[in-house]
Amino acid sequence: MRKFISGNEAVVEGALIAGCRFFGGYPITPSSEIAGHLSTRLPQIGGKYIQMEDEIGSLAACIGASLCGEKVMTATSGPGLSLMLENVGMAIMAEVPCVIVDVQRGGPSTGLATKVGQGDVFQVRWGSHGGYPVIALAPSTIAETVEMTIEAFNLAEKYRVPVFLMTDKVIGHMREDVDLESFAGYPIINRKVAPPDGEFLPYRAENLTDVPPMSPYGGLHVVRASSTTHDQRGVPTPDPEKITFKNSRLYHKIQDKAGEICRWEADLMPGADSLVVSFGISARSGKQAVVEARASGMKVNFLKILTLWPFPEEAISEAARGVNKVVVPELNWGQVALEVERVLGADVNVIRVNKTDGTIICPEEIIQVLNDAAAS
């Protein structure tokens, strides 16, 4: 059955398909519909919704529930995300699966509560002190939003990390038709559970890419989870060797798996001399701009990033092969553009198309930049 739903509703559908049974949240525009729908839908299937006293408590409650074995999610926007960051660090350190939806709006500060922005790309990656990797996904259609929400849960469960689903005000509120039944057979990943017998160590690992199996509070084992740097028992440790192993594993379990985690959509053509790279809402305009530019005879590649973090370095390099200029439209002052420059080095001219006035970038604006670059 096809349904005409908004991006925020798509997040709800994707979460329920993935097995979400706990939502802790706090109202904030433009994400509030996610909380509204889940407060109705979760108790219908025996799940739990709680509206906490702030965003700090929202993510904290989610992490506590996840440690009881539930699949959990919270949803917010920039100002709330800023408050959640200390708990993002906790989820990284204690290795607790959780999904954080960031329906981005214009910043800084309270900024543009009801208008679009894409300025949180670096905040989700670097916002928590210490600088440890997370996973962030960025859909640009409603069907992708359903799928990426399921993927967010799958990746959180597989790697025991917080996973960000980054939409924005326009995707959150625009509607497209989606065939929800097409997701019926979608693969669902559940966290590895520790075997009932033998000694249980909550952070048992031998290799730097290992993800320890979990055991829920109230289950067969006694479980320790800790925000303090800990050994395999979950006990604080001053031992530099154990600290190195723990911190290295937090890094490598994600970065070394970038090839498995990263997703993108490439539309490449022979002889292309330019490339448009974008994500989320801006990728829709980028895609249309490339269609029109090609119709007027230009040779342009297109790359839509679906996994913002880990950044899809190989996909960028591949799409930029033989290209001498890369146009990066985004609703901020050039965050993904900085990453593209890092990956491609100084030989390629990275051209920014930035907008922070609360409106989206139109295809014409990107075509103009492509034309100007071709003429120069």
Place this chain on the structure above:
Amino acid sequence: MSIFNYINEAKLPTFWCSGCGHGVIIKALADAFDQLELALNEIVVVTGIGCFGRSDDYFMTNALHTLHGRAIAYATGVKLANPELTVVALMGDGDAASIGGNHLIHAARRNLGILALCANNRNYGMTGGQYSPTSQFGDRSSTSRYGLPESSFDLSALVQAAGASFVARTTVFHYKNLVKYLKKGINKGGFAFVEVMEPCPTMYGKFNQLGSAGDMVQQIRDEVVPVSRWKPGSDKSPIGILCERDMQEYCRAYDDVIRKAGGFDGD
């Protein structure tokens, strides 16, 4: 049975300063667990940050060592996800009353069925003896050398006003009462708050020239009076059970939400 079913003997002595009240409090909690014959995997000890935030290290139960001020917020998720668990949030006064004050009053308002224990030594010991929301007007501390120009919270009164089911205040001098209140709090089936007055001779005592740990315990004993003999306007704090009332616990109330939504039908 023994408290060492719950306390990891290999970890003793504790890392806290001599004369600190924290060790007395975790012993009392272990005593309460023991007398209630709770299983280790049925209990989740949730802690925040600060001297008392390290108390989970000594427990052999489930443990969740979280962030400064957030113990109750994490405990909320644990309890709601699995209401069968005995969830205990251990906090110092900075943890519970300052950075975590919002979580404290909202958990009390919801009547979440956990035990929240505040070890109140009236200062931030771990970070060097700064004044806290329970320091008294005029107190000396590492950040109030001229005397504190702020008044203190009456935490028990605050939590009672916020809607808790059970509120008790006692001191580390009154050990048997402490164990009794912890047991009652755990079994209350509603938000239970136990405030324990205790000395911090290393910091609070030093800055306010209060003498030895023993001197401080005597002072703490002399500053309180059983609530049955307490009168409004008294310069002493009432100890004992300050509030005990029967209200629907939050997770049970949420069960009604699930029932109305039809969520139990498929089970």
